[in-house]
Amino acid sequence: xxxxxxxxxxxxxxxxxxxxxxxxxxAITPLYNRIKHCGDVKYGxxxxxxxxxxxxxxxxxYFANVALKFNLxxxxxxxxxxxxxxxxxDDDKTMVVGxxxxxxxxxxxxxxxxxxxxxxxxxxxxxxxxxVLRIQSKPRKEMVSDLDxxxxxxxxxxxxxxxxxxxxLPENILVYRDGVSxxxxxxxxxxxxxxxxxxxxxxxxxxxxxxELPRLTxxxxxxxxxxxxxxxxxxxxxxxxxxxxxxxxxxxxxxxxNWAFFLQSHAAIQxxxxxxxxxxxxxEIFRARYAKTVPSPFQNVADVVxxxxxxxxxxxxxxTKAVSVCTPAYYADLVCExxxxxxxxxxxxxSHSLAGSISAEPPALGSEDVSVHARLRDxxxxx
Numbered sequence: 001x002x003x004x005x006x007x008x009x010x011x012x013x014x015x016x017x018x019x020x021x022x023x024x025x026x027a028i029t030p031l032y033n034r035i036k037h038c039g040d041v042k043y044g045x046x047x048x049x050x051x052x053x054x055x056x057x058x059x060x061x062y063f064a065n066v067a068l069k070f071n072l073x074x075x076x077x078x079x080x081x082x083x084x085x086x087x088x089x090d091d092d093k094t095m096v097v098g099x100x101x102x103x104x105x106x107x108x109x110x111x112x113x114x115x116x117x118x119x120x121x122x123x124x125x126x127x128x129x130x131x132v133l134r135i136q137s138k139p140r141k142e143m144v145s146d147l148d149x150x151x152x153x154x155x156x157x158x159x160x161x162x163x164x165x166x167x168x169l170p171e172n173i174l175v176y177r178d179g180v181s182x183x184x185x186x187x188x189x190x191x192x193x194x195x196x197x198x199x200x201x202x203x204x205x206x207x208x209x210x211x212e213l214p215r216l217t218x219x220x221x222x223x224x225x226x227x228x229x230x231x232x233x234x235x236x237x238x239x240x241x242x243x244x245x246x247x248x249x250x251x252x253x254x255x256x257x258n259w260a261f262f263l264q265s266h267a268a269i270q271x272x273x274x275x276x277x278x279x280x281x282x283x284e285i286f287r288a289r290y291a292k293t294v295p296s297p298f299q300n301v302a303d304v305v306x307x308x309x310x311x312x313x314x315x316x317x318x319x320t321k322a323v324s325v326c327t328p329a330y331y332a333d334l335v336c337e338x339x340x341x342x343x344x345x346x347x348x349x350x351s352h353s354l355a356g357s358i359s360a361e362p363p364a365l366g367s368e369d370v371s372v373h374a375r376l377r378d379x380x381x382x383x
Contacts, residue, residue: 007038014043014375019073021066022049033344040381041342044373046073068318072383077127078317085311087304088172088289092124095158095170096312097151098328100178102336103140104347112346113365116144117335119328120154122164126315129328130157130378131335133370142184143191146367148199155203163378169204172285175218178329185220185281193218193282215284219309221329222277227253227262229275242273245322248306249275259283261306265313266324276325278309318383331382338382339370 013020022035032049039047048069054062068078081089088094098119104112114136119129132153137145144150151173158164175196180188193216200214208214229249231237238244243264250261259280264273290301298304313322316330323330340347343365372381 006034007042010035010038010045010047011043014039014045017045019046019048019070022047023052023055024049025052027051029348030344033341036338036341037344040338040372040376041370042373044375046376046379046381048073065318069383072128072317072380075128075379077125079315079320080125080127081311081315085307086124086126087308087311088285089124089126089308092166093168093170094124094172094174094285095154096121096126096328097154097173097175098129098178098330098332099144099147099175100329100332100336101136101142101144102340103142107348109346111364112139112343114139114141115336115339115343115370116146116150117332117339118144118147118150118154119331119335120157121328122157122160126312126327127317128163129331129380130154130163131331131380131382132377133335133339133367133372135365135367135370142180143187144195147192147195148202151196151199152203155199157378160378169208169214171213171215173200173214173216174285175216176221176326176329176332177218177281178221178223178325178332180220180222181224182222182279185279188218188220189281215288216282217280217285218282219305220279220281221325222279223274223325225274225277227275227277228272229262229264230272238267240268240270240273242268246310247275248310250302250306259302261302263306263309263313265310265322265326267321274324278306280305317380331380335382342370 024031035047035049039045048066050066071078083090101114101116103114116134116136117131119131122128122130132150134146134150155169158170159166177188196216201209204213229243229247231243236243245265245267247264248261254260261278262275263278264275266273286301286305290304294300294304298307309326312326315327316323
């Protein structure tokens with residue numbers, strides 16, 4: 001990890017290559033972190049890392065999984081939803097946004113920051129989700145400080161001829177917000193929603209604002225809970241004795257006066273599957289759109305939202321099956337984890353050999369420390 005030649009090789013490769021396959025001797029986290037920092041931040045070259053002994057097995061499935069990363073990083077599509085499953089996304093007038101925040105863990109340096117990440121689709125295929133990162137104004141602050149500027153950057157990509165290529169800004173913005181506890185719901189409404197609206201006021205022309213565009217829907221995604229569901233009949237369970245993927249529970253155990261549902265979107269490989277909890281904090285899209293008529297086969301507006309959320313669980317680019325949370329929330333979590341790689345010295349507990357070299361007052365950190373190189377900034381560098 002400390003070999004100075006690594007920087008030289010990556011810098012040289014970046015002059016002539018877009019993507020570099022790196023074969024690692026073993027799963028060495030410090031080496032991986034350094035490669036990602038050099039490739040993503042310093043030199044602007046996509047890197048895909050593989051462990052040597054796994055690569056040498058020449059397993060077709062392993063190679064296929066690596067190829068999925070290649071294709072996404074270079075702007076390709078790995079999965080496409082059928083038109084009947086895209087719902088309002090098929091109109092190509094809806095931007096779907098994922099937001100998450102990662103916080104310092106025990107053992108981090110005293111000034112280790114919290115980092116906010118945002119992803120957003122650029123078209124109706126839901127295949128490419130460029131991301132943006134920002135250092136939070138205060139450590140362990142869950143509410144996103146620069147949310148308005150982050151959303152503006154996504155709206156610009158929506159219209160950018162090289163990415164979204166749309167003539168107009170999206171009429172609908174559907175936000176999946178990850179990492180918020182139940183006690184913070186009102187804080188999100190009071191703190192983050194006004195920032196989203198401010199970004200829209202700055203970006204949308206007066207004519208659109210006169211039509212009350214864009215319409216905003218905000219859904220909180222919860223994973224840290226202890227709710228589990230079990231089949232009451234053997235025929236309703238899969239071979240692992242879990243409920244079948246796509247199971248929705250939206251009554252009896254949810255709050256009667258709020259719009260919430262549990263969705264078990266995936267098939268658990270081992271153990272009891274944990275459903276994701278979705279809480280609709282704000283809705284200006286679905287109730288208004290389907291106030292008079294709900295499309296078949298749905299019975300109500302809740303079914304429409306639940307079906308769309310389930311469909312998006314199949315668009316996660318690194319998997320060939322549905323994942324446990326919808327793709328925008330999953331990608332937002334991934335981009336925050338990538339930011340931790342860039343600042344690994346601040347987030348990871350130092351070893352005894354390195355502890356003495358870390359000063360008592362580590363340098364102050366800003367968003368430039370997680371600023372991705374201009375060549376990769378508008379791509380899925382975090383995959």
